[in-house]
Amino acid sequence: MADRLLSAVEADVRAATQAAQRLRQAYGFDDVALVPGSVTIDPDDVETSWQLGPYRLALPILAAAMDGVVSPRFAAALGRLGGLAVLNLEGLQTRYDDPEAVLAEIAQAPKEEATALLQKVYQAPIRAELIGRRLEEIRASGALAVGSVTPARAEQFAPLCVEAGAAAIVVQSTVTTARYRSRRGWQLDFARFCRQQPIPVIVGNTVTFAATLELMEAGASAILVGVGPGAACTSREVLGIGVPQITATMDCAAARDTYYERSGRYVPIITDGGMRTGGDICKAFAAGADAVMIGSPFAQCAEAPGQGNHWGMATPHGALPRGTRIKVGVTTTLERLLFGPTSRTDGTENLIGALRTCMGVCGAETIRDMHCVEIVLAPAIKTEGKRWQLAGAL
Amino acid sequence: MADRLLSAVEADVRAATQAAQRLRQAYGFDDVALVPGSVTIDPDDVETSWQLGPYRLALPILAAAMDGVVSPRFAAALGRLGGLAVLNLEGLQTRYDDPEAVLAEIAQAPKEEATALLQKVYQAPIRAELIGRRLEEIRASGALAVGSVTPARAEQFAPLCVEAGAAAIVVQSTVTTARYRSRRGWQLDFARFCRQQPIPVIVGNTVTFAATLELMEAGASAILVGVGPGAACTSREVLGIGVPQITATMDCAAARDTYYERSGRYVPIITDGGMRTGGDICKAFAAGADAVMIGSPFAQCAEAPGQGNHWGMATPHGALPRGTRIKVGVTTTLERLLFGPTSRTDGTENLIGALRTCMGVCGAETIRDMHCVEIVLAPAIKTEGKRWQLAGAL
Amino acid sequence: MADRLLSAVEADVRAATQAAQRLRQAYGFDDVALVPGSVTIDPDDVETSWQLGPYRLALPILAAAMDGVVSPRFAAALGRLGGLAVLNLEGLQTRYDDPEAVLAEIAQAPKEEATALLQKVYQAPIRAELIGRRLEEIRASGALAVGSVTPARAEQFAPLCVEAGAAAIVVQSTVTTARYRSRRGWQLDFARFCRQQPIPVIVGNTVTFAATLELMEAGASAILVGVGPGAACTSREVLGIGVPQITATMDCAAARDTYYERSGRYVPIITDGGMRTGGDICKAFAAGADAVMIGSPFAQCAEAPGQGNHWGMATPHGALPRGTRIKVGVTTTLERLLFGPTSRTDGTENLIGALRTCMGVCGAETIRDMHCVEIVLAPAIKTEGKRWQLAGAL
């Protein structure tokens, strides 16, 4: 036995060393909790604004560029409240003169036909003239107009955005890097692209220190953070790819800080996806986010174009669809979602109220103070009842 | 691939180092178990008393200042048995001449109207004269009279407590620190406040070493430990904030020991919230608690004013309520809860009997000996059956 | 923020260091798996026997001293097959002339009356003359007669066991240490007791290195390992006490090896409780067990006196009962349980066949070779289906 054990231990040490180099633990929203500070602040005194290029935005919350979430009308409403909506420029709004009709059709389709219908309606071509028209509809409301395009179409559509008076442009795909290789020859030169735009370019998504740093060096004005964030995420099941959001945000925030030390330019990072409650959002800021982008909570608002339905841009993919149409229901309004009042006790309404209270309890006067809040690993179990938990008086 | 991998590893090391500084693992009751000692003691010989200022209390268990738990009558009953009840001085007892009527109304309200009703009944003003009256009702029974106030009203109500012969005063909010900042100018100077009171001041809640140390330095006579303790706690969902109780208790106990070394004054810490069974309570003491404060188990006693209902002080909050009215049922009496006998085998009755047996098995003669008991990480799974587990003869 | 963060980090480091000294991770059967060896052995060639004092026993499996498991008749049957049964000398067999009648009454009692009935029937006094009679019934069958007593009655009953020709005596309580303190003056001097007995003394239960070492130094011939082993164990819920069995076994095995180095006397350790399948048993041996003691699997045999019912000695406790009567059903026979054949694929039959196969695959010729098998942390999820897992051909 002895020599066998010895060689087994030798092998283990070798293997364990190798493994340790690669198998880092990653954490998501449900794995952590925030620790109150030694100083507490009146929630009325905290400051939630953030900076995107030349713009100071009152609320650090963006609406995701998804067709069930953002329409020009929704963007106007969110803008009025201090937030920022991103319109999907390769979706239904730029394929149809009357997207409302298509949205209604999607909303009414039976569950089993939803994916097929989505595949069909997204086969209509994108019409360049509608890009400008939709952005102008947003501008007309007084809100900042921001649209999103994929890297493949960024060079084609960016001029149309600028022409329409867009405040910024989002270049987004599941995973975007500063370096893309294809034998078909095409590749977007991000550095050149960012240099050419007279408006801020927001790029994403990414989850790593290295890729974030490269995109910042290429000139991005903000970075979207998030790839397959959730434990039950389809990117994880289908591709095996994904990084839980707390770790992704911390890593990308480290790149932001490194880049800021090197260059003096502070490029905000926007945690995108996986947040459902005020608690999740507060945790994203503690992990280092300058702003957050959410989809589903907005999709549940009366103002959302999806009429209680929600789907991703990978859903209509012909050969390898990921995600599906989800009935989230119309359960709130934009105003109640952001500012309450609410009678719900699960954190799904009054997101800004929750953020302000959290900042007060943690002694953070600004969003950047939130980056210093202590985080502990404290798994949340989403179980009903069993243990009664009552919050004390505040 | 090689340079890519290298820079990825470099980035990881950087990020992992940063993360390690912040992401400490925290533990709750269900994560740990106690290890028997090398000496065992006759349970009849252990000593469960603890010291609060000038008072020696027989049982290290307090009843939480919640309206469904403590009324003057309940305080009297618990005092007779050796425990200590804290009356909420900003709740129904000080807003209504006849709180029983309001309590009955709450108990009878349908589930869907409960939160709205709570919001309504808590809008009645607090009447200063009722503070003294309720505390005197408790004193009349021979029990120690202790009431709780929020920091904002501490200076206003403390004199009334002293005048009414209170044994101690509790200043409590979800998170209380020695330093609170508000542009509106107000702030409670804890050091001055504690100096001014002729009776012990119990302050809470807190969960960190630093905040506990500051509150002890400010003159607190005892500290309440516990913020968002549970994995399913509403503070966690709504605000993202919370520290599991074993870790919170260990950290605050370390502050107590540090402060004791520095000052020679021993300030007890009281673990507040999240305990449901005798096992949970035993674990709190092993983690360093000098006493524990519980709510739900008392709310289930026939003597409790809630008539089987339980709610927290954050429930009636207008804009961001946390927690709700919970039907816990009337399932036991104070005496059976504390001393048995019981036919239940889930640890929810005979809490003191369980504590004494645990102390005997762990070889701890006193509560402070319990602080030295070895704790292991041994997750409890609250599943039914599957594995039959039978305790041996003791 | 800066100084606040600094002091928070300082506090954390302090607290984390303290915590690390105490919060060791403990592991149970479901947390680990065994790793095949670099040599494999024909299962027909492995040797499963172990040594208890002067006796060589063919099978390293004992039946627990529980009234639903072991009667004289059961002990005879298990002895014939090579195992060892321990009779509870403070249970029904020594309180009643006709224990079968009482056992039948327990088996037929409705669920809600079971605990009360158990409390009642255990109030009959222990009759000294029945101790000898039962042990002689076992001896008459040719099997080794072994009975168990509690420490409090060890000195009184041990002579009766010796007189009746017992092969060994078990002194067992939930937690047994070499040092017990009581103001009532009584304490069993284990060293003197062991010296006085002409037969091996098996002592338990314990879970720590230190307590095991002391009991071995006091002269124990074997140690029973296991206190509150299971995640859902009643000792854990009621008292907070318990150590998962893999860790308990490893710690006590380390004490055995240390004692063997010091003294030259090899004292076997017997892992007691928490095992349900062949896999669990194999893991116990890999963790360092020389033998295992099981209850529930035997309670399910046609030969068991409980007629498909099972309860622990803490169940009839008047003030703080732990555990209850459990209907385990009569699902197998002793022979099938130990040697198969079986058509079950969940590891609950053919325990010895499983052990032999495991030893072969791990390259262990003897039980003591099993102590060197590599163990990995590989949580078992007891879920149905979802992932199809098919074992390959052997």
Add this chain to the structure above:
Amino acid sequence: MADRLLSAVEADVRAATQAAQRLRQAYGFDDVALVPGSVTIDPDDVETSWQLGPYRLALPILAAAMDGVVSPRFAAALGRLGGLAVLNLEGLQTRYDDPEAVLAEIAQAPKEEATALLQKVYQAPIRAELIGRRLEEIRASGALAVGSVTPARAEQFAPLCVEAGAAAIVVQSTVTTARYRSRRGWQLDFARFCRQQPIPVIVGNTVTFAATLELMEAGASAILVGVGPGAACTSREVLGIGVPQITATMDCAAARDTYYERSGRYVPIITDGGMRTGGDICKAFAAGADAVMIGSPFAQCAEAPGQGNHWGMATPHGALPRGTRIKVGVTTTLERLLFGPTSRTDGTENLIGALRTCMGVCGAETIRDMHCVEIVLAPAIKTEGKRWQLAGAL
């Protein structure tokens, strides 16, 4: 208390040190996720082929040698698509002239009779002449003919395979080592066996560095990796044995790399078992696999002989069966399983499409580039709904 605590700590340190040497954490597919690269590649440009001895195979996917999965007809179909099927040479195909009839009988048997029927039909003797006949049926289709035998029959059946023009031979049992000891005298000398075969010998299964290295040194041309991979695996429940596949693959890949450094010969490792989705397969390659072997997903294809049924070779074992017949259903075709298109969003179709997309996102041009992809620990929770996760546009 003090000395007790000290000796307890001493004991703990001792025990913890011992434990740390043995209790290494092992990881499975659901414990990890892949991290996108800093470079991304057009999925059309990645290269999925691998080398087995003299053969270059287009797809790195093998079908497991199980009777419900591979028949000569299935092998032909998979070969046409670029994959490789292994025929079980000790199963129904070599025991019956007309295996289809027996397969139909198994498919139609009621659930409760399935195991008994399997036990019966596998008692028919293996007929040597059928070995050649089945392999030739595969060859006739143009596909590579590969069959599997157990170590005990390897020397007897290998010449028949060679004679029939087999491309390779698989020698497989649950755990196979280069050293097997039996008092009955027999043992397969792997080094001599491999030397004697004119065709590649694939050996398995194994999970450790040491055993893999020995098998490579003995001359194996490829190694099958996987023993009791799943958390709910029957090998784990029955024998306690098993290593989760990510760790097993990493350890065996380390042995491959070590052997390659020493010898200059690159011996591919094939991760066998436990994969259900495209994500699982991608993770296996990231952990170090050169190819993967799957069973259940193929068993669900219309081309599979089991007609929607699946069972392992340990199922018919007389005394200690593991696994059972599972109704997996006929849910897809070979072509759709491998290449799509699909409307499923759970990763169970278009496995090669998923692999190519994953390689692109991770910046891996070849399978061996995949071995460098960063892996994080990010537990997947297979829950329905609760959190909506939508993949972004790609």
